[in-house]
Amino acid sequence: MAQRLATEYVKTCLTLTEAEMIQFIQLFESENVFLQAKVAENGDQEIILKDNSGEEVVLAFERRKGKFVCEGSCRVNDPLLSNLIRKAVSRFKGDAIVNRIYPAFTMNYVYKRGSVVRISEIVSGKHKLVYEYKDTVGQFERLYRKQHVERQIQTVYTRIDELLDKRNRSDTTDDQRGVDEQLTQLARKLFELEA
Known part of the structure; x- marks a missing residue:
C-alpha cells in the first residue's frame, strides 16, 4: 500500500455547540495530542x-449565534492527527473536501454532514470517480411525492369536468355564477399543483 505523504483539508466546515466543543477537545486529548486553546474576548x-x-495545526472557531464555527483549510502530515480530524468531521457532522496525497496520486474525499458522499482518484490532473453516494430512499420519496401531486392534479381535472357538465346543464345565471366561482378556485389550485 502506498505511503500517504499528507492530508490536505481543502475546505472544512464544523459547527459545534458548547457541549460538542468540549467533546471535540476531549477527542484529541484522549489520544495524547498536545492541544492548546486560546479564547478571545x-x-x-x-x-x-x-x-x-512539532507540526502545528491551527483551527479557528468563530462564535456565531451561540455556536462555534470553524471554516478553513489546513495541511496535516501526521497520520494520527489526520485521522483524528477525520473522526471529528464525521462525529460532529461536518462538511469537508479532503485530499489525501500519495507519491503518484491524490484521493479526493467529499464529506457532507459527516458522511463521505464522493471519492475521486486524481492522477496527472485527471479525476476518476471511485465512489458516489446515491440517495435511493430520498429519490423514491421524491418520486412518491411527485406521483401524489399527479394524482391530485387528476382529481382536480375530474372535478373541473364535472363542473363544466353541471354548468352546461344549468338553466339560471345564478347557478352558472356559482359553478364559475368553483371553477376559478380549481384553476388556482391546478396552477399551484403544476408549479
Missing part, C-alpha cells in the same frame, strides 16, 4: 494541535 477560540514532530 468575544468568545472565539483558536485550537492549536501539535503532533510528536
